[in-house]
Amino acid sequence: MEPLDPAVPGLLHGGRLEVTGRIVNASNATLICDIEGDGVRARCVYKPIRGERPLWDFPDGTLADREYASYLLAEAFAPDGEPIVPPTVLREGPFGPGMVQLWIDTDEEHELVDVRAPGEVPDGWLTVLRARDSLGEPALLVHADHPDLQRMAVLDVLLNNADRKAGHVLSSCDGRVYGVDHGICLHEEDKLRTVLWGWVGQRLPTELRATVRAVRHELDNGLCSKLGEHLTRRELRALSERVDGLLTRPRFPEPSGYGPAIPWPAF
Incomplete structure (x- = not known):
């Protein structure tokens, strides 16, 4: 099912969920489900609140709300009508309330x-980090110079995304780019950790400046x-300040220096 299919919102909100699997390497309980209603069927991801692992720096039981709030912000950040974040809702499920998100088939x-x-980087790709592999050979963390990745990088600044791993960047079968796993976003303190640092210091393109406005x-x-139904007042104030900061200085920011700039593991 395509994310822009008009049946998606109703299906995610009211469809019957049947758990068919689990993503075992996820930090929190992440269940794969079939969802069906009114003759429509799709696959989705269900993350029950009771399966959230406690974190020292995020309040317990808030990750599903942060996933949904991230989707709401991504909707506002979608000039073409299709958010970078797949359709996401909060609802009851087989293991209690949680986040339900449309599954994206990837290429x-x-x-x-x-x-x-170093000699194998595709033309036009951007280098984020220079390191060495397990054998001591030089290795580069790189990403494509892709407009959808630029959009994602700017959205991550607004979201204050603390966990933009490479595995959270999905290249879909229809050629679109999606971002997933936004449970540790929208904190009031600066926690931006991402693999998408390739445009540091560059001015935001005109269309992205318009999107921030x-x-x-x-x-x-x-x-x-x-x-405000999902975030604290301080978190909302910090979000507003990040938006205004990008409008005042419309450039891709540098790492803050107050913590790791790249999530671990990066993939």
């Missing part, structure tokens, strides 16, 4: 973030109230 032959030897408009016209 594994078109990865957009990778580790390559559109987000400011949405925040002033109802979005803050919606987000």
